[in-house]
Amino acid sequence: MTSTLRNSCRFLSSLRLTVTLLALSMLLIFIATIMQVELGIHEVQLRYFRAWYAWWDIIPGDKKFSIPLPGGIVLGGLLVINLLAAHTARFKLRWEKAGMxxxxxxxxxxxxxxxFTGILGREAQMSINxxxxxxxxxxxxxxxxxxIEPSGENEETVTAIPQGRLHSGAVFPxxxxxxxxxxFYRNSEILPETADVSAFDKTRATDGLGKFFAMRGTPRETAMDRRDLSSAFVDIVKDDGTSIGRWLLSNALKGDQAFEIDGKTWKMSIRQHRLYHPFSIKxxxxxxxxxxxxxxxxxxxSKIRILNPETGEDRxxxxxxxxxxxxxxxxxxxxxxxxxDETSIFQVVRNPAWTLPYIACAMVAIGLLWVFSQHLFKAIARRKAIPAP
Known part of the structure; x- marks a missing residue:
């Protein structure tokens, strides 16, 4: 058991493992850079750098052939373990090693x-007139x-179902x-029935704004300045099993669509996922x-006013x-x-770990300066020790 543990520690702290992990990281970056043209930067981040494993499409197309690669989480985690193990096994806490x-x-x-950025970071937008x-x-x-359920005068109860739960056949009581x-289509194309829609989905809405439109699925958008147009044909089914109609919902259609259940008017829509704040911006x-x-x-x-009812702030x-x-x-x-020029667009970022890269770069810079200074002082000392001819 002791021998196995010793061999494991020797492997985890080895320089060969370091070189292998760095080579695999370079390969992952190279493949992700190529795939960014097809998938876009956001999808590449999720599939390659913030994933446990990734697939490399060696032969794309109909005769697709892919091989698995360790993702950014695995490579980053192993590099951390390798670095800690190497310090535990070989490095001593001495003043001359402080730079390294x-x-x-x-x-x-x-x-x-x-x-921590991958786990805690969020990035949204606020478009405001x-x-x-x-x-x-x-x-x-x-x-x-x-x-959306009307629950009183000027009050509404909103039930929001996230994108991860939306798929064809899903039912929400x-x-x-x-x-x-x-x-349900993650990205879609919607055209009036008067256009050539022979290749579109044969399903049609019976109520609402999309009554005379056809829909079909399309590949995901990869451009930074474009978004997916998610759409769905939605049935409203009473508890007794009777359907009151079918609606076409999409974030390409503006506004909510109404339907009536037992004399009460409800509304529904597919819209961009929202992040609500405890304050308002005007x-x-x-x-x-x-x-x-x-x-x-x-x-x-943009000249703005911050209104925070919790703190009474108005500035x-x-x-x-x-x-x-x-x-x-x-x-x-x-x-x-x-x-x-009447609408301003803000990028809204939440990243509790935003200071860590700055601190890390400063530490590396100081460490490099420390190491180079030591070598410089030693070289100067050796030159002074050489007797004059």
């Missing part, structure tokens, strides 16, 4: 920073199915009825400055390029504009 220990600690912190007040952000690549997804004014005599953007800036702030707003663990970046 600092470098390795920085690399370890960098790996941990990416791990001048004069408008919002208390939520939306995730551009995730959708949700919402069923409500009060007195069920919502059944007859067909856009007072958006400015889009250009260089004189050109249409080249010089600066975007103005300015968000502009390279000057984000940090508030309650969120960072609001000025990322774009729309609607003839």
């Amino acid at each position: 220990i600092l470098i390795h600690s920085g690399v370890l912190l960098l790996l941990l920073g990416e791990f 001048e004069g408008e007040t919002k208390n939520y952000s939306t995730f551009p690549r995730d959708v949700e199915l919402v069923v 409500m009060k007195g009825f069920s919502v059944k997804l007859h067909t 856009l007072l004014d958006f400015s889009h400055d250009r260089y004189l005599g050109t249409n080249v953007p010089k600066n975007f800036s 103005e702030d300015l968000i502009y390029m390279n000057h984000p707003l940090r508030y309650q663990g969120l960072t609001f970046y000025q990322s774009g504009f729309d609607n003839n």
Whole structure:
């Protein structure tokens, strides 16, 4: 048992394992870079760098042949174990080794920073018009199915079903009825029935906005500035088993669609997944400055008001390029504009580990400076020790 444990520790701390893991990491980065053209950066992050394993499509197409590769989680975890094991087995806590220990600690912190970012980090958008007040952000690549019940004067109860639970045949029980997804497409194309829709799904809606439209599934969007148009044919089925109709829901269709159950009017829709905040932001004014005599953007800036009923806060702030707003663990970046400069778009980022990469890089830089300085001082000392001719 002792021999097995010793061999395991020797293997985990070996330089060969380090070189192998670094080579596999380079291969993973190379393959992910190629696949980014087809899948897009977000999908590549999920499938390759934030996954336990990944598939390498050596022969794509009809005669597809893929081989498995260790994903970023496995490679990163093994690199952390290898680094810790090497320090435990070989490195001693001596003053002259402080630089190397600092470098390795920085690399370890960098790996941990990416791990925590993958788990805790969230990235959304807030699109807000001048004069408008919002208390939520939306995730551009995730959708949700919402069923809205009127529960009082100017009050609604919203049931949000996340994207991970949406698939063809899924059934979601409500009060007195069920919502059944007859067909669900993560990305789709919707056209009027008057167009050539012979290759589209034969299913049609009987109620709502999509009554005279056809739908079919399409490949996922990979461009950074485009989003998937998720759609579904939804049946509303009473508890006695009778269907009151079928609706076409999609985030390509604006607004909610209504249906009636026992004299009560409900609403439903597929929309971008929302992240609600305990505060509101009102856009007072958006400015889009250009260089004189050109249409080249010089600066975007948004004058906002923060309204927080929990703290009683009511103050103005300015968000502009390279000057984000940090508030309650969120960072609001000025990322774009729309609607003839009347709509401002903020990138809303939550990343509790955002400082770790900066600290890690500083530690590596100080460690390298320490190591190089030691070699420099030793070289100067040896040169002084050489007697003059």
